[in-house]
Amino acid sequence: MIVLNKFVCYVTVLVLTVIQKIPPVAPQAISVITETLKTVNLGGTVELTCTYDTTTRREDIRIYWLKVKAQGDELILEIPDESTSVVHDPYKGRFKRQGDNNLEINDVVLADAGLYKCNVTTKGVIIQSSSSAVELVVNGTCIPWQMINFNNKI
Template sequence: MEPLFIFFLLLCNICEVFNDVKTSDIIEETGVKTAKVGQTLTLRCSCQHEAVTCFLWYKQSLGGKPCMISKRLRNSKEAIISSVYKDRFQVVSGPEEGLNDLIIKDLQPSDSGMYYCVVLEFNAIEFGQGIFLRVKAASSNSQLPVQQSTLTPLQIGDSLNLSCSVSAEPCKGEQSLYWLRHTASQPSLMYPSAKSCIGLKNGPLHGVNCTSNLELNSVMSSDAGTYYCALASCGMVVFGEGTNVEILVHSLLVYFLSVALAFSIIGLLVLSFLRHKLKAKLCLSCKGKENNTESLHYAALDLKRVEGQQQEDNAVSICVYSRVRSKKE
């Protein structure tokens, strides 16, 4: 039974070593970054963790799947760029510093999307929080701004209801509307959303106006963050300024959690103290067993017979032995 326990203990230690890289170890830009068509942009990323064996970049367009842009081994200076991105994308590497910056030249509206810096450690893959790149076209100044609703702080369990209105130029193809959530501690998430669009033909307004609502029931603290409304249309993305969603924790809940935490800490301290006392007692018992040897004490008595009794000798020595067992407590 003991060898099996040792095996599982070693297995757990190996798993901890193999899964040591965390999202927080990846140093990168997050949130939303805006650039103009034709510019050259650098997305910063680095990770100095020793367990990293490979660096990658992924791009996820609105409504699309993540696609690999580049792949580079940690000790290699050259990165393998996918054929789709090879013309305008470049990776700046620094094996010693764990550097893995992505350079995009001659930005195009189609470059808009979520970019993830990814590290590989043995057989585990870890995504960074990601950054959303918004590429503005030259004609975007003629569009109406994205209008998002403001929101008061919510309590845990409340319902979240966000709305936005987006105006864009008319174009062929499907126009998709999304909500993007960004937080400081979690990777960004995209929520596809149903939209209602109408044509704008009156006066100076020409194009399409789309509205969308985002509803979340029974919000939790993890739903907090900044929510951006985005319309993918005409090969570009029309982006909102974002709505900050704050989730307040009820004071009574904080009190109960604090009390529970205090009792947990006290319980751990008591258990630790009892464990220490039990261990000390067992050690004393072990020492007692080691010293549980018999000590023999000898006493010699010299007896003389009373006068009048027959004596073979003048004095007879009788030796009486007494055994006394001593035990150290």
């Protein structure tokens, strides 16, 4: 209220706010590359490599290594950022992150053979995901100890 020379004036202020909805910018498509086939000897060490191509910032990317199984994919390794990695049970111990995005398996056993997937996923409002798979072949044989004849002399 403003008083001017014995007149009372009321001033109304109208504030108009315009909100413009800006659509989020979609991240670029992700291209994930792994080898298609990798071979390792029983008891050896193998590195499964994963590279990706995208314009999405690294801090907006998560990388997952999974083993493909009949009952569903099992999460092995999660790489949420450049300095962190988490190996999930039952893969702790022999499995680890190597380099930026790779999976290393030590003391390879026959059960390690199979299909592994590297999955690259973006974080944020728009989530994109892409993966590539590599088949791991383990060379070597195991003989059940019950089949070994310990009575034979060499």
